[in-house]
Amino acid sequence: MVDRGASELPLPDDWLAHPDPVLALNLMGSFDWDLDAGVMHMDATAHEVFDLRPDEYDGHPESLTVRVPPVEGRKLDTLVSQALKDGSENYGAYFRIRLRDGTPRWTHTQGYIRRDETGRPYRVIGIVRDATRELREIGARTEQATLDEARRRRTDVVQVITAALAHARTVQDVIDVLEDTDGITHLGATSLVMGLVEAGRIRMIAAGPRASYVPGTRITRLDVKYPMNEVVRSLAPHFIESPEEFAESYPLLWPHITDLQITSAAYLPLIVQARPIGAMGLLYNDRRGFTGEERDVLVALGSSIAQSLQRAMFYEGEKDLAEGLQQAMLPRSIPSVPGADIAVRYRAASFGGSLGRDIGGDWYDLVPLPGGRVGAVIGDVQGHDTHAAAVMGQLRIVLKAYATEGHTPATVMSRASAFLHELDTDRFATCLYAEADLSTGVVQVVRAGHIDPLIRAPDGSCRRVTVDGGLPLGLSAEFGGLEYPVSTIELDPGDTLLLCTDGLIEQPGADLDDGMLTLQALITTGPDDVDDLADRLIDVAEERGGDDDVALLL
Structure with missing residues (x-):
């Protein structure tokens, strides 16, 4: 390509009138590529973009290889050839050239392809321009975007x-x-x-x-x-x-x-x-x-x-x-009872909220009594804090004292209720007291607002034993209802009596009766040994989690 003023190649009839000033103002050079003749006319600004003097360009695109590195030339040739073949109306590309002094320059070209009535390309008219500043600005924006993303x-x-x-x-x-x-x-x-x-x-x-x-x-x-x-x-x-x-x-x-x-x-x-x-x-x-x-x-x-x-x-x-307070309030050890295997377990609550609330008022106790009898206690003081644990400790002591003194189960429960009512507290407690004669299997049960006990037979079947009950401890004294009914149940050799607090039964979003049925199913399929069964039940409670502690006595 040669400068328009110096070129001896004939210009196309529809070549832009005075294109140099128009495009030069936008730092663009123009070209007109006659595909049939194989010559490309370029204006003066296009020469400047390629850093070529008029005498260094003979009008044939191959002359531009002096400024276009081979790798860039191959990419550009591939792009243009594809556009000519696939029916495209135009193409555009960024490519690098190397100036006379060796400095690299980013360049952009845009070509409009003219075709005859058969679709054959015969001419490309376009522009070429220095894109170094543009890409530098794009790079700066990209770098800023990268920084913003980081x-x-x-x-x-x-x-x-x-x-x-x-x-x-x-x-x-x-x-x-x-x-x-x-x-x-x-x-x-x-x-x-x-x-x-x-x-x-x-x-x-x-x-x-x-x-x-x-x-x-x-x-x-x-x-x-x-x-x-x-x-x-x-x-x-x-x-x-x-x-x-x-x-x-x-x-x-x-x-x-x-x-x-x-x-x-x-x-x-x-x-x-x-x-x-x-x-x-x-x-x-x-x-x-x-x-x-x-x-x-x-x-x-x-x-x-x-x-x-x-x-x-x-x-x-x-x-x-x-936990230290809770453990101090619970029995240090469970006495052995001839004729019975005993297992007890306790699991603290798992709260996701306030600190220091992984403690509750659940407790168990076992009281050896004269004549081959034994008293089993399970209870739950309202609340989950150190105050609940302190009240629980006092209740456990007085219940054990009343039972050891030889009072009947109903009296033990009514006196415990009166004791809790007289304490300087607004807490109440549910409780179940079972007094068993191991020589006969007869069990007298008193229930103060607590859940019923369960019995598993030697064949694994498990049933819930519905027993009469009264108000929770503390409330019965407040409302003058200290009379607690006594229910009698009989255990056969090999039967397992299970007492627990509601933390073992309650599940988020589930009904209490459904929880009881789930517990019965676990007991039915559980191991025969009371220690192994207690481990399984407390493990299930641990896996399930929950915001209530669990006490268990078998």
């Missing part, structure tokens, strides 16, 4: 982690959230380490993956020159931006983690109410340095983790206290 991902990860931490109840729950695939690893960390401050030392509670654990760091003094220890002392985060900085700053630690190929790390103090409770470290093997925004995100995340850890530590302390 920022959005970091924000999403923080939101996901924060939401998950809201449900963490124990320290291990917090660790599990951070080690989960939706947790810290989405921030790009290779390894996570975490420690808690205890008695002037740091105890490591998480180090993953396993290869990242350094021997001798399970418990360390605060003055040891380790990064977690330092951020606890300084109450400030520490960002290590290169392996060289890590090796120089922590020569004792670095040799033990070289296999992890760490390139940078972020250590964050875990602070609650201006007091450090621990520290966390995130180690990376695919980056160097941290932007200001990344540092801010990690510091904010550390604050959220610290709050969750504090709640978890408080919860675990409350839970230990509650």
